[in-house]
Amino acid sequence: MPASYANADLGPRRDMNRWWRGFRDPVLDRLVERARNQNLSIAQAQARLAAGRRQSSAAPSLFLPSVGGSGQALAGNSREQIEDPLRRPLLAGFDTSWDAGLFGLAENTEKVAAASAAIAGDELDAVRIAVTAEVAASYISLRSVQRQIELTSALAAVQERAAQFARSRARTGISAAGEDASEVAVLDQARSDLSRLEARASALRQQIATLVGASAADAALNRAAPQPMLQRIPAAGRPADLLRARPDVRAAEHRVLKAAAEVGIAKADLYPRLRLGGTIGLGGPSPTSPFGLAGGPSLQIPLFDYGRREAALHARRALVEEALASYRQTVLTAYQEAAAALGELRAARESRKQLSTTIEAQRRSDRRLRVLRREGLAEVGRLAESEAGMVALQRKLVAQQEAEALAFVTLYKALGAAAEGESA
Numbered sequence: 001m002p003a004s005y006a007n008a009d010l011g012p013r014r015d016m017n018r019w020w021r022g023f024r025d026p027v028l029d030r031l032v033e034r035a036r037n038q039n040l041s042i043a044q045a046q047a048r049l050a051a052g053r054r055q056s057s058a059a060p061s062l063f064l065p066s067v068g069g070s071g072q073a074l075a076g077n078s079r080e081q082i083e084d085p086l087r088r089p090l091l092a093g094f095d096t097s098w099d100a101g102l103f104g105l106a107e108n109t110e111k112v113a114a115a116s117a118a119i120a121g122d123e124l125d126a127v128r129i130a131v132t133a134e135v136a137a138s139y140i141s142l143r144s145v146q147r148q149i150e151l152t153s154a155l156a157a158v159q160e161r162a163a164q165f166a167r168s169r170a171r172t173g174i175s176a177a178g179e180d181a182s183e184v185a186v187l188d189q190a191r192s193d194l195s196r197l198e199a200r201a202s203a204l205r206q207q208i209a210t211l212v213g214a215s216a217a218d219a220a221l222n223r224a225a226p227q228p229m230l231q232r233i234p235a236a237g238r239p240a241d242l243l244r245a246r247p248d249v250r251a252a253e254h255r256v257l258k259a260a261a262e263v264g265i266a267k268a269d270l271y272p273r274l275r276l277g278g279t280i281g282l283g284g285p286s287p288t289s290p291f292g293l294a295g296g297p298s299l300q301i302p303l304f305d306y307g308r309r310e311a312a313l314h315a316r317r318a319l320v321e322e323a324l325a326s327y328r329q330t331v332l333t334a335y336q337e338a339a340a341a342l343g344e345l346r347a348a349r350e351s352r353k354q355l356s357t358t359i360e361a362q363r364r365s366d367r368r369l370r371v372l373r374r375e376g377l378a379e380v381g382r383l384a385e386s387e388a389g390m391v392a393l394q395r396k397l398v399a400q401q402e403a404e405a406l407a408f409v410t411l412y413k414a415l416g417a418a419a420e421g422e423s424a
Contacts (some may be wrong), residue, residue, distance in 0.1 A: 125416075
């Protein structure tokens, strides 16, 4: 990372684990909690993590002594006495074996299993982040669309009044017929926008339902509500630490560790393997006693395999280099996404502030026009035109507020704002 970024300090680290609460919207809080408990993609990732942890916990037992029971019964028509202990009519007992994990084999096998479980945990965090961000983004867009519907309906009402005024002027001969064409065109466009916005709202409600693991949308989403607004400043802690917390960066790091441990396993395959085995039971293995005990070591020494083990070792080393390159690329991508998201948030916030200033100036102009209208010094058409302009500006403000909120969501997703410890 650039030194100015890696060494920067943005102050005490804030609680990133519940970043969506910065909107202070109880409906959003409830939807996110439902999604984190009921989303099916999260459930799949949790199952993969459980499987990885089970395998990791079982890895040390691969190089511990194992015991198994066995039994065998034979029948035949031969009258000759059977001297071979393995062909006696009845054999029963216990077999034990122990593969010694020498030359780092046991240690590296455990490391591979632990890294695999850690990767599953990182993937679970990544799914949680993605689902949380999708729920928040869909909810923000839904509230924005609902506000757009309200404003578009108001615009349609204003244009309807303007069209009626133009038609009235034409009937009284004050103006020529057809001068209401522009008002009618704007009115038709507003009605078309209403249909499009209603369809968009319905799609967003269904999208949220799918994210929370349901088939039907939450009833609370059918009613319009205030648009979510940012209530506190994002960013906290050292930027390099924030990126390091990203699940994809952590997973890439664990893949490097896993690849390195697999190199250790490949190295161990170049050396002899020691196995201790034995059996104790009834009917063998002693030919002179019905009860016997036998055992001993076995040694497997690699001599000539046409270079297969060496090739496997070189391949594993190459995979370590691939994992390192992947890690570096993941870090660079994380930095790019975080820097871009932060820039978008700052730009959206500045645009929203400028637009708010413009709207305040327009409100003052509208108030003056209403005073003039009451005094009979302004026409209805001029007032309607001003009101339509105000509605258009408000629609732009709604879109800008949505863009700012979505940039906020994107930034926290880029910073890897997972709930720390949830996968632990």
